[in-house]
Amino acid sequence: MLVLCGAWLLGAVLWLHTPNQQEHKPPLPGPGQTPGPKVQTSANDTAASFRTETCSLIPEAWRFDCYPERGVVVTRELCEARNCCFIPASTAFSSASRPSGKNGIPWCFYPSEFPSYSLVSLNDTLLGQKATLMKEVKTYYPGDILTIEVEMRYETDKRLLNHKFFSIKITDPSSSRFEVPISVPTVTNKTESPDYIIELSKQPFGLVVKRRSTGAVLLNTTVAPLFYADQFLQFSTSLPTQFIYGLGEHRSTFLHDVHWNTLTMWARDVPPTEQTNLYGAHPFYLAMEDGGNAHGFFLLNSNAMDVALQPTPALTWRTIGGILDFYIFLGPDPGSVVQQYVDVVGYPAMPVYWALGYHLCRWGYYTSNSTWEVVKSMRNYGIPQDVQWNDIDYMDKFMDFTYESKKFDTLPELVRDLHAHNQRYVMILDPGISSTQPEGSYWPFDEGVKRGSPGSAVWNPVDSVWPGLTAYPDFSDEVTHEWWYDNLQMFHDKVAFDGLWIDMNEPSNFLDGSTSGCPTNNLENPPYTPGVLGGLLRAKTLCATAQQKQSIHYNMHSLYGLMEAKASARPFVISRSTFPSQGMYSGHWLGDNRSQWKDLYTSIAGMLTFNLLGIPLVGADVCGFSEETQEELCVRWTQLGAFYPFTRNHNAISMKPQDPTAFSPLARTAMKEALLLRYSLFPVLYTLFHHAHVHGHTVARPIMFEFPKDVKAYGIDKQFMWGKSLLVTPVLDPGVVYVDGYFPEGLWYDYYTGDCVTSKGEELQLNAPLDKINLHLREGSIIPTQAPNLTLWVSxxxxxxxxxxxxxxxxxxGDLFWDDGETIDTYETNQYAYIIFSIAQVLTFIYFVEYSNLPCVLSNHIEASYITVESASFYGVTEKPSRVLVNSQDAPFTYRNNQVRF
Known part of the structure; x- marks a missing residue:
């Protein structure tokens, strides 16, 4: 999507303001020491001492970067001015010169005796312990804080069995620093039998956390110095594994590369690009340990940050504001880690049923009638579609809450027609609000000024697409929420939309900062700037010093998309920018991808990562957004997209249409069959979202989640699973009619034929003609399906x-969650049915199928009374059964091809 511009926050307007720095201090980094032999130093040590053999004894993999600043050629003089070791790395893959932000072995690194904090007091609390740390010597970042406090909370969430975690909060007791304004659960119970052992190092201070059952070291902050300065907080930890996942949002493989790989977090409008900070910021990782155990780590901090991975393996967190507030989740399996994480940040919302249908959009319909024609064409070809979208074309002069009176004059009628056919309508809203219309002619802006603080707004210029300047609402202010809702309600009275697409909410801007520039100070140009695209915090966004209700933009920037999603009414919101807890309010699409085979492949990693991050309603633009798609690519993408939790076809202006009706009969039929397959599996998908909403499960998940002891599965991101039962193996390359797929040990059944694959944990070649996506059912599973139709309402x-x-x-x-699909919070109000299916072989050739409500769950919803099982298929039958019983009643059946049907 296009970039909006501006620098205005409604309610508590993003007025340009240069606050007192003491009043708005940013976060700081943490713990450290380095491994390897000790370097003997004294107060009289000179730079020459760091050139001795002792520095060289620190292995390259254990060298923690003492000069991470980009764009600086690090010399011996610069390095030793920081009292650090300077040794050119033994390989060309180094970081001595970083003009392009390249990563590599640092030439400048910390000696083991680099000054750090010491533990001076330790006291017990109701939930754990509180420590005071002090150091005597300030380091090279300004505003170094000499005394800090560490609060360790050994918590257990009693609401969910075995959901054990603990948290550590490092603060500056002398001042009030910014803390992320999201609610985390208040736990009042201290665990009596923790799954972990904590060891504290006194001088220098360090924290070591071990898994009690295996001795695996999950956290070890003694490997490098802890920093806690006004605008630089840093701590490092060793890792027990190289298998690290999460740390969104980045375009990468699902398994992160730990070979000198730095990931930057600072929300940014940019098409998915490697080594670039993208739309969201998610400082959470999941790690797979030896033996199949897993743990997670979450740093609750919204400031710009770098996360540096190195092959020790080890990880360094660097952030430039707030506090260090982190959580460690003990698992022990990967699914439990995700459950524990969402128990802290919030469980994802249960989507309305039609959100799981097929969505169609493009930028460039131009008129409501051309939009309508595509909808009619889809119906005529019998292709399923639940939701039609419009991009910015529908707006009058690209202004929110308006529609163009000539080109989109029939928009209200189009929406009524969609509703008459049990379909829904979603339109885009960008946060930028036009400020150039004559006074009294544009209610959203005029009313925003009226409700906000008049006088000193900063207006930003726009691209030629937008005739005028725009302003940004301040979604950190409840007044803005009320204003936003009123605008939505007024527009809904004109066009009865069903959901929202909130875009450009990083927030994105067409220039850096504002038309009047940004102040020259250490907030706009901090002592350390993480590797953000553009090199400046204000690059293509607002001034860091712009004032919001809750804090300055320096602290709030990456929270903007979350706050806008929270202000937007459910039942259906899709947001581009995201932050932890986003799943409570919206889903996410993976941004402005390209119509390339590589983007098809990387979309799987993006989908799996966001499920891991507690945002299961996720998908990529099917067939790609920018560039011209090709027919084969679009077919394969539609097949994969049929298994995105959220599936939408969307492409850019000036590109050829890429909806299924735009292609040849062969391609159109293949796409139709893929979508019909999705619609037939809707009961499975809906039930998976129920478990995500209630239990914090993933919907689309990596194979390793179900087979955590199978190391071969740890790097697989060309396949994935729906829940625990369905294995999806898409084609991701052009011109092939087969695909290689990995099958963990066990029995796997071809979903279409029932043919059995017996695997010992191996890769097999599968036939994959253009009209097929391979789908296999795991042994021991029962899945409920339905005959598909043009909309989910009918299906x-x-x-x-x-x-x-x-x-x-x-x-x-197997199981099934069922409700009316539309009422919010049916689980919380007991208006649903939850059904368990089970099958057992009695004697040798009699099969018994039972489906019934669990005795502990209510079945109050009227929809549950309509649930009937009309037929069934059995995979894995080798001889003809003598009887088939369904809920104790005989059922007729036929026997054929390893299947029994009745």
């Missing part, structure tokens, strides 16, 4: 068909 009224993949002992099980 969900069909009887269930159960597909059972028998384990070797002839058993299988």
């Amino acid at each position: 969900t009224g069909q009887p269930l068909h159960l597909v059972s993949a028998l384990s070797q002992d002839g058993s299988a099980s």
Whole structure:
């Protein structure tokens, strides 16, 4: 999407303001020491002492960067001025010169005796312990704080069994520093039998956390110095593994590269690009340990930051504001780690049923009638579609809460027609509000000024697409929430939209800062700037010093998308910019991707990462957003997109249409079949979202989540699973009619034929003609399906068909969550049905199928009374059964091709 501009916050307007720095102090980094032999130093040590053999004894993999600033050629003089070791690395892959922000072995690194904090007091608290740390010598970053406090909270969440975690908060007791304004659970119980052991190092201070059962070291901050300065906080830890996941949002493989790889977090409008900070900021990682255990780490901090990975393996956090508030999740399996993480940041919302259908959009429909024609064409070809979208074309002069009176004059009628066909309508809203219309002619701006603080707004120029200047609402202010809701309600009275697409909310700007520039101070130009695209905090966004209700933009920038999503009404919101807890308010699409095969592949990693981050309603633009798609690519992408939790086809202006009706009959049919397959599996997908909402599960998940002891699965991101039962193996390369897929140990059944694959944990070649995406059902699973139709409203009224993949002992099980699909919080109000399916072989050739409500769950919703099982398929039957019983009643059946149907 295009970039909006501006620097105005409604309510508490983003007025340009240069605050007192003491009043708005940013966060600082943390703990440290380095491994390797000790370097004997004294107060009279000179720079020459760091050129001795002792520095060279520190292995390259254990060298923690003492000069991480980009764009600086690091010389011996600069390095030794920081009292650090300077040794050119033994390989060309180094970081001595970083004009392009390249990563590599640091030539300038900390000696083991670099000054750090010492533990001077330690006291017990109700939830753990509180320590005071002090140091005597200030380091090279200004505003170094000599006394800090560490609060260790050994918590257990009693609401969920085994969801154990603990947290550590490092603060400056002498001043009030910015803290991220999201609610985290208040836990009042201190665990009596923790799954971890904590060891404290007194001088220098360090924290070591070990898993009690295995001795694995999950955290070790003694490997490098702890920094806690006014605008520079840093701490490092060793890692027990090289298998690190999460740390969004970045375009990369699902498994991160720990070979001198720095990931920057600072929300930014930029098409998905490697080694670049993208739309969201998620400082959380999941690590797989030896033996299949997993743990997680979350730093609750919204300031610009770098996360540096190195092959020790080790990780360094560098952030430029706030406090150090971090959580460690003990798992022990990867699914439990995610559950524990969302228990802190918030469980994802249950989506309305039609959100899981097929969505169609493009930038460049130009008129409401041309939009309508595509909808009619989809119906005529019998291609499923639940939701039609419009990009900015529909707006009058690109102004929010308006529609163009000539080109989009039939928009209200289009929406009524969609509703008459059980379809829905979603339109885009960008946060920029036009400020150039005559007074009294544009209510959203005029009313925003009226409700906000008049006088000193800063207006930014725009691209030629926008005729005028724009302003940004301040979503950190509740007054803005009320203003936003009123605008939505007034527009809904004209066009009865069903959901919102909130875009450009990094927030994005067409220039750096504002038309009047930004102040020259250490907030706009901090002593250390993480590797943000453009090199400046204000690059293509607002001045860092712009004032919001809750703080300055320096602290709030990466929270903007979250705050806008929170202000936007459910039931359906899709946001581009995200932050931890976003899943409570919106889903996410992976941004302005390209119509390239590589983007098809990397979309899987993006989808899996956001499920790990507690935002399961996620998908990429099917067929790609920018550039011209090709027919084969679009077919394969539609097949993969049919298994995104959120699936939308969307492309850019001036590109050829890429909806399914735009292609040849062969391609159109293949796309239609893929979407019909998705619609038939809706009961499975809806149930998975229920478990995400209630239990914090992932919807689309990596294979390793189900097979955590299978190391071969740790790097797989060309396949994925829906829940624990369905394995998806898409084609990701052009011109092939086969695909290689990995099958963990066990029995796997071809979803379409019931043919069995017995695997010992191996890669197999699968036939994959253009009209097929490979789908396999795991042994021991029962999944409910329905006959698909043009909309989910029709499909969900069909009887269930159960597909059972028998384990070797002839058993299988599955479940179904069912409600009316639209009422918010049906689980919380007990207006739902939850059904368990189970199958067991009695004697040798009699099969018994049972489906019933769990006795502990209510079935109050009227929809549950319509649930019937009309037919079933059994995979894994080798001989003809003598009987098939469904809820104790005999059922007729036929036997054919390893299947039984009745």
